[in-house]
Amino acid sequence: MTVWRLWRWIMPPDLGGTGEIILPAGMRVEDVVFKWVPRGVAWWKPQEELDTALRSVAAGLKSMQDICDEHGFGDYLDNVREIQAERSELASMGFLQDWSKNAMVALRESGEVVQ
Numbered sequence: 001m002t003v004w005r006l007w008r009w010i011m012p013p014d015l016g017g018t019g020e021i022i023l024p025a026g027m028r029v030e031d032v033v034f035k036w037v038p039r040g041v042a043w044w045k046p047q048e049e050l051d052t053a054l055r056s057v058a059a060g061l062k063s064m065q066d067i068c069d070e071h072g073f074g075d076y077l078d079n080v081r082e083i084q085a086e087r088s089e090l091a092s093m094g095f096l097q098d099w100s101k102n103a104m105v106a107l108r109e110s111g112e113v114v115q
């Protein structure tokens with residue numbers, strides 16, 4: 001979201017805005033905290049992009065929340081809690097869900113990345 005879009009969403013329709021957002025009394029547009037994260041282009045090679053994203057996290061260049069933001073996956077901690085709940089539910093029903101060894105990137109002590 002950019003500042004001009006925020007103004008457009010806050011302004012009433014009779015002033016040229018959409019009126020989609022109504023701020024609480026006493027709150028100014030400048031008080032609204034937001035983070036603009038462009039969605040980018042659609043995935044061309046999803047496996048390669050996911051592998052690159054995980055390597056970026058492993059190298060300390062990005063956070064898991066950054067990856068979720070870039071790909072539209074929502075809040076990272078909400079995702080973790082949802083996955084935990086799903087795994088608990090599967091376990092309570094007698095099912096076992098394992099991580100694929102190919103899904104994660106491992107780092108050797110030397111710093112060399114291995115698959």
